[in-house]
Amino acid sequence: MAQRQFQTEVSKLLHLIIHSLYSNREIFLRELVSNASDALDKLKYLTVADENYKAIAFDPRIDLSFNKEAKTLTVSDNGIGMNEQELIESLGTIARSGTRSFLEKLTADAKKDSNLIGQFGVGFYSAFMVAGTIEVISRKAGEDAAWKWTSDGKEGYDIESASRDTQGTTVTLYLTDEGAEYANRWSIEDIIKRYSNHVAFPIYLTYDEKEYDDKGKEKGSVTKTDRINSGTALWRRAKAELKHEDYVEFFKQLGHDDDEPLFYIHTKAEGTLEYTTLFYVPKKAPFDVFHVDYKPGVKLYVKRVFITDDDKELMPTWLRFVRGVIDSEDLPLNVSREILQQNKVLVNIKNASVKKLLAEFKSIAENDKEKWGVFIQEYNRLLKEGLYQDWGSRDALLDLVRFKSTAAEGWTSFADYVSRMKSDQKYIYYITGDNEKTLRSSPLLEAYTAKGIEVLIMDDEIDDIVIPAIGRYAKKTDDATSEWEIKAVNRAGADEELGEKGDKEAEKAIQPVIEKLKKALGDKVKDVKLSRRLHDSPSCIVADESDPTMQMAQMLKAMGRTDMPEIKPILEVNGDHPIVAALKTCGDEAYFEDVAIVLLDQALLVEGIKLKDSADFVKRLNKLLSK
Ligand code: ADP
Secondary structure, three states, X not given: OOOEEOOHHHHHHHHHHHHHOHHHOOHHHHHHHHHHHHHHHHHHHHHHHOHHHOOOOOOOOEEEEEEOOOOEEEEEEOOOOOOHHHHHHHOOOOOOHXXXXXXXXXXXXXXXXXXXXXXXXXXXXXXHHOEEEEEEEEEOOOOOOEEEEEEOOOOEEEEEEEOOOOOEEEEEEEEOOOXXXXXXXXXXXXXXXXXXXXXXXXXXXXXXXXXXXXXXXXXXXEEEEEEOOOOOOHHHOOHHHOOHHHHHHHHHHHHOOOOOEEEEEEEEEOOOOOEEEEEEEEOOOOOOOOOOOOOOOEEEEEOOXXXXXXXXXXXXXXXXXXXXXXXXXXXXXXXXXXXXXXXXXXXXXXXXXXXHHHHHHHHHHHHOHHHHHHHHHHHHXXXXXXXXXXXXXXXXXHHHOOEEEOOOOOOEOHHHHHHHOOOOOOEEEEEEOOOHHHHHOOHHHHHHHHHOOOEEEEOOOOHHHHHHHHOEEEEEOOOOEEEEEEEEOOEOOOOHXXXXXXXXXXXXXXXXXXXXXXXXXXXXXXXXXXXOOOOOOOEEEEEOOOOOOHHHHHHHHHOOOOOOOOOOOEEEEOOOOHHHHHHHHOOOHHHHHHHHHHHHHHHHHHOOOOOOOHHHHHHHHHHHHOO
């Protein structure tokens, strides 16, 4: 019985990894080597940036060895190491809430789960796919004590004091019978070449080689150590030297991703600033991309020394799905992580990188339909975030975001919309809500549809925040800029282009009904108006021009905002509709009130808004039906 229990989520993760990744279990070695490489990166940084570590003689290396008979495999590094506390935290708990809620999404259906886990860095625990017991001996740089962590990957682990000559970590796997195939020189070399060739530190493999005498008879064996990876930082090598497979391998190691990247861009800047960037866009958005404590995907290096992978300012937040490396020649090596954000060099690199990425996105949008489809599916929402946060990129992003539309299948851009616009149309129209189907059948669209005016369907909750903040779309041609205001159809004032409806006489005749409706509905509504946008439906609701929409208010409330003032809708009624027309001659006050409330409540329902008192609605509706 182990002394210490794993956090529940760790047990869950272990179970999942072992059961859903088994067919690809060789990745365990990539994960262990990648951890060793991170540990070397961290120590390297300290030895150049921190006085307290300068005395450490640092000759970074990763050592692999195995024993066929004992069925063991060992991965050792002389990196930063872990002390007792860090062992407990790193190898027994899951700290990040993004990871935890990812685990909550798991269904226990191995097939579905293995799709999910593809987006998720499995890490250290993957070694339990091949090992029955794992032993980790670690000594933190700058400390004397070493610790041994042991576990069978079931319920928990033990920690006891141990000894180690230098700082670093040694992970020993006691392989299971099925895992025993990895205690083998050729399979280790093969896996390292395929997955970890471009790890920037040397990886050595120690093995025994048999020796033979002149007559070919075995006379014993010698122990040899070979370096088995190429080990130069991949991004520093010339593009011409690198093959697609090299980039893919590096991406898999960097992003703990088993899939190929969707695309990548490798840039070397020489001039006033000298730096290299290598950016990857994954095929699937990182699993934690919408969590506050997401892990940023870009690592900062200075002259090949790793500085940080945890700086959320290195890239604009909307680009947090990008994985990769920035390596600068101009920053001082001992640059403090705290002041990075104000650093001019870095700001320049960041701006240039964003431009580069935007240009690449644009080129894919124009030239590669298939890739673009995947990209938009995964990242449209992040592009919209960018519209809202990153003013410098706004024009470029306005051309990249896509929407659904009443006029076309698939995705529509603002440029598509504008190219289809009627010649006298003044505005770009859109409707927002949380359900595409509801939106498409909204009464608000009736008059637009009748007039052949296209309306963008925006069913992403972020649209309601982003689009009003943008306000307009401009299109530049060589000699002119045209600009259009973007208007929500569910707002008062968006119906001006629909023209007058009916004649003045009819409008006059309905006026008393409108006044009576106002009275009957009282403070349930902000106003009641005769509608120009309705054709078939008797009523609809719209928001006042300066108010948030009802849907948005509902969403903000659901997100926990309590300070929202109550938003009241404007009710619009269709004077031509028989229900409304009949009210002109209605003398029954109680009947009138029932109709008034049903007109309002059904208009709310159609827009997907929850009624405050649905029992009351049903009661009134039944009363009306039974008449
Ligand atoms: P990840 O590497 O994605 O954070 P892992 O489960 O692989 O997840 O590792 C968890 C943590 O354990 C690492 O973040 C690191 O802090 C620590 N760790 C793992 N291996 C080593 C190592 N060889 N040296 C130092 N720390 C390590």
